[in-house]
Amino acid sequence: MRIYLIGYMGSGKSTLGRAFAQKQKLNFIDFDAYLEKREQQSIASIFNEKGEIYFRKQEAKYLKELLQGREDAVVSLGGGTPCYGDAMERIKAAKGTSVYINVPVTELSNRLWKERDHRPVLKHQDTPEKLEEFVRKHLFERSFYYNQADVILRTQGQTLEESLAALEKALL
Known part of the structure; x- marks a missing residue:
């Protein structure tokens, strides 16, 4: 079983993916952490020092590596990963199931407002209204x-347990 979780930043891909993987006794791969380990640099540093174009090229390269993996795993992809080049086509062609975690804009904005300092693309959104418009x-x-x-x-206003049950129902 190979599951690829996609969705906007703050949608809960890593949190839900980790919980699902643990419950199903599967490996969990957080793509952002995987990329940071391979680059030996944080995503924020990559954006600041090398720019988004470099980041997207490296992201495509590491996605290709992950899609070639054969072990059972839940993979939490970056929010923009499926949206560049032919990434979504490659995800759909890979062995496994892709799952879009769809969260309403207002809920995403509320979650992201608290953590925008750690998200390179959000650092310039200085009011909740600007952030919601951006999202x-x-x-x-x-x-x-x-x-x-x-x-x-x-998902909307669900607890982790409720989202986990919905994911299990959709996949199992």
Whole structure:
């Protein structure tokens, strides 16, 4: 079993993915952590020092590596990973199931407001209103890719346990 979790930043891909993997006794791979380990640098540092174009090229390279993996695993992809180049096509062609964790804009904005200092693309959003407008626009642009997932898991105001049960129901 290979599960690829996709969705906007703050949608809970890593949290839900880790919980699902643990419950199903699967390996868990956080793609952002994988990329940081391979680059020996944080994503924020990569963005600051080398720019987004370099980051996206490296992201594509490491995604290719992960998609070639054969072990059972839950893979939490970066929010933008499926939205560049032919990444979504490659995800869909890989062995496994892609799952879009769909969270409403207002909920995403509330979650991200608390952690925007740790997210390079959000560092300039200095009011909750600006952040929500940014998320709304960005999510609209990315929805074309996200909605190609094999499974769309809509969550709104759910606890981790409720989201986990919904994911299990959708996949098992």
